[in-house]
Amino acid sequence: MDWLGPQEWQAVTLSLRVALWATLFSLPPGILVAVALARWDFPGKQVVNGLVHLPLILPPVVTGYLLLLTFGVRGPVGGALEQVGIVFAFRWTGAALASGVMAFPLMVRAIRLSVEAVDPKLEQAAATLGASRGWVFVTVTLPLILPGIIAGAILAFAKAMGEFGATITFVSNIPGQTQTLASAVYAFLQVPGGEASALRLVAVSVGIAMTALVLSEVLARRVSRRMAGT
Amino acid sequence: MTLTVALRHRLANIEMDLDISVPSGLTVLFGPSGSGKTTVINAVAGLLRPEAGRVAVDGRVLLDTARNIWLPPHRRRLGYIFQESRLFPHLTVRQNLAFGRWFAPREARPESMDSVISMLGLGPHLNRRPGALSGGEKQRVAIGRALLAAPRVILADEPLASLDEARKAEILPYFERLRDEVAVPILYVSHSAAEVARLATTVVVLQEGRVVRQGAAAEVLSDPEVTPLGVRAAGAVLEARVVRHHSDGLSELMAGGQSLLLPHIGQAEGSALRVHIEAHDVMLATERPAAISALNILPGTVREIRMGAGPGALVQVAAGENLILARITRRSVTALGLAPGMPVFAVLKAVSVAKVSVAEPPGIAETG
Numbered sequence: 105m106d107w108l109g110p111q112e113w114q115a116v117t118l119s120l121r122v123a124l125w126a127t128l129f130s131l132p133p134g135i136l137v138a139v140a141l142a143r144w145d146f147p148g149k150q151v152v153n154g155l156v157h158l159p160l161i162l163p164p165v166v167t168g169y170l171l172l173l174t175f176g177v178r179g180p181v182g183g184a185l186e187q188v189g190i191v192f193a194f195r196w197t198g199a200a201l202a203s204g205v206m207a208f209p210l211m212v213r214a215i216r217l218s219v220e221a222v223d224p225k226l227e228q229a230a231a232t233l234g235a236s237r238g239w240v241f242v243t244v245t246l247p248l249i250l251p252g253i254i255a256g257a258i259l260a261f262a263k264a265m266g267e268f269g270a271t272i273t274f275v276s277n278i279p280g281q282t283q284t285l286a287s288a289v290y291a292f293l294q295v296p297g298g299e300a301s302a303l304r305l306v307a308v309s310v311g312i313a314m315t316a317l318v319l320s321e322v323l324a325r326r327v328s329r330r331m332a333g334t
Numbered sequence: 335m336t337l338t339v340a341l342r343h344r345l346a347n348i349e350m351d352l353d354i355s356v357p358s359g360l361t362v363l364f365g366p367s368g369s370g371k372t373t374v375i376n377a378v379a380g381l382l383r384p385e386a387g388r389v390a391v392d393g394r395v396l397l398d399t400a401r402n403i404w405l406p407p408h409r410r411r412l413g414y415i416f417q418e419s420r421l422f423p424h425l426t427v428r429q430n431l432a433f434g435r436w437f438a439p440r441e442a443r444p445e446s447m448d449s450v451i452s453m454l455g456l457g458p459h460l461n462r463r464p465g466a467l468s469g470g471e472k473q474r475v476a477i478g479r480a481l482l483a484a485p486r487v488i489l490a491d492e493p494l495a496s497l498d499e500a501r502k503a504e505i506l507p508y509f510e511r512l513r514d515e516v517a518v519p520i521l522y523v524s525h526s527a528a529e530v531a532r533l534a535t536t537v538v539v540l541q542e543g544r545v546v547r548q549g550a551a552a553e554v555l556s557d558p559e560v561t562p563l564g565v566r567a568a569g570a571v572l573e574a575r576v577v578r579h580h581s582d583g584l585s586e587l588m589a590g591g592q593s594l595l596l597p598h599i600g601q602a603e604g605s606a607l608r609v610h611i612e613a614h615d616v617m618l619a620t621e622r623p624a625a626i627s628a629l630n631i632l633p634g635t636v637r638e639i640r641m642g643a644g645p646g647a648l649v650q651v652a653a654g655e656n657l658i659l660a661r662i663t664r665r666s667v668t669a670l671g672l673a674p675g676m677p678v679f680a681v682l683k684a685v686s687v688a689k690v691s692v693a694e695p696p697g698i699a700e701t702g
Binding site: 225234237 | 379380381407408410411412414416418420422436437438463465483
């Protein structure tokens with residue numbers, strides 16, 4: 105792909121890496137929260153629900169600033185994590201955290217829908233056949249919500265790829281460090297003669313988004329075909 | 335093996351209070367809808383926690399509210415056959431069958447799935463998924479899945495209710511085999527008199543959360559007291575043996591020391607079967623009718639008479655070792671002067687014994 109300049113290439117690979125890690129790391133908590141919201145009754149459920157959806161409603165800049173306050177080197181969590189060698193501020197890991205947080209509600213919503221669609225009677229049947237709660241989840245619930253997990257993951261990946269506001273607020277726009285695809289497009293548009301670079305990145309962005317969509321469609325269809333029994 | 339269930343539980347509109355004993359063989363829990371049948375079976379399964387109660391299988395306590403014992407469903411060693419089969423859509427038939435077996439304790443695990451697969455005729459379907467199966471096939475897989483879990487008790491909640499008549503006829507024989515070949519108690523919920531007559535070795539009749547009658551099928555089904563409770567097709571269930579096939583298309587049977595003539599039965603001479611005689615197909619006479627087209631006239635004595643609220647009455651007649659139930663009018667009871675202990679003749683029309691209600695008898699599994 106030598107039609108991309110080094111800075112553009114850097115932005116693309118960085119974005120892919122950021123989106124991949126953001127998706128992978130938010131999947132386990134995403135599934136947990138989705139199951140909790142769909143199935144469990146616990147005190148403070150509405151608070152959790154609100155917190156999860158907050159990034160969807162708040163201006164991304166606000167989310168980014170809150171992340172900076174919390175996970176910045178002087179922030180309460182960021183300071184503690186720095187002691188064990190984990191730094192988010194102005195690193196690509198911070199970009200992954202920011203886009204993960206922004207993508208989280210979308211992922212949870214998709215998975216939650218599929219959890220709600222699972223017939224609890226099937227889980228009861230599994231229990232009568234000797235499966236403990238953990239085994240029921242692994243052998244019945246998880247495979248049945250797989251289409252929702254795939255949809256949620258791909259949605260989250262696409263959202264993370266395109267995240268801009270929270271990322272640039274939290275970790276700035278450092279080429280090679282935190283300059284993702286979106287912030288690179290923005291940066292190129294700020295300098296004279298940068299339109300060509302910006303346009304190339306836009307093409308890449310569209311390509312990645314389309315691939316992700318097609319992929320999710322193919323996977324979802326394969327899963328539902330299996331369930332249909334053919 | 336015996337399953338004992340005692341429970342007290344308040345439902346929306348009924349107060350349940352019952353004590354049931356389920357021996358080996360097939361016990362049908364019978365009653366109109368809303369009588370609490372499913373509540374009983376779910377309390378045994380652990381899917382419902384009754385307010386008070388005790389459930390035990392051969393002394394192994396599954397639930398005892400007095401001692402604060404409650405085993406979760408997965409530790410109860412059940413084989414639960416649901417009405418809607420509840421197969422796992424993401425697994426193949428083979429994986430569905432193996433599901434319960436995999437969780438069964440190693441020493442109890444059936445050595446091979448082959449005998450169950452061939453008994454239920456599932457061989458051709460093993461690699462298919464439930465979505466591609468017919469309703470009857472699904473229910474066969476559900477039976478196999480429950481069996482292979484090596485259960486201590488088998489529960490079935492109206493397993494035929496969602497099937498059409500043809501599918502019911504397809505599945506019924508498998509429940510008969512289950513009853514005859516499996517040693518564990520089977521608790522079978524139903525509100526179909528035909529299923530009761532064909533399958534039950536023991537019957538428990540429920541009404542509004544209470545046990546009206548429980549006992550051997552022949553006893554309970556011919557009991558006039560049970561009939562008004564929605565056992566519309568109540569009547570005698572006779573254990574019979576084919577004696578001879580006559581050349582005019584009739585088969586001669588021996589039941590409880592008395593001979594019966596029925597339209598041809600497609601079973602070999604000497605084979606045993608069950609005959610269901612519905613109460614409204616039986617007439618009573620105080621003298622042996624001489625010129626009459628009916629072929630089966632059984633001498634007996636009146637055991638019990640129960641007057642209905644309307645014009646009808648039910649008379650239980652002991653004929654040989656058989657208990658036969660006759661639905662006649664109150665006027666006839668008065669006209670004939672029927673009273674317990676009186677000798678009578680029960681007249682059954684040969685054609686009225688339907689072929690579908692002729693079934694395999696319960697085997698050796700029947701114990702007290």
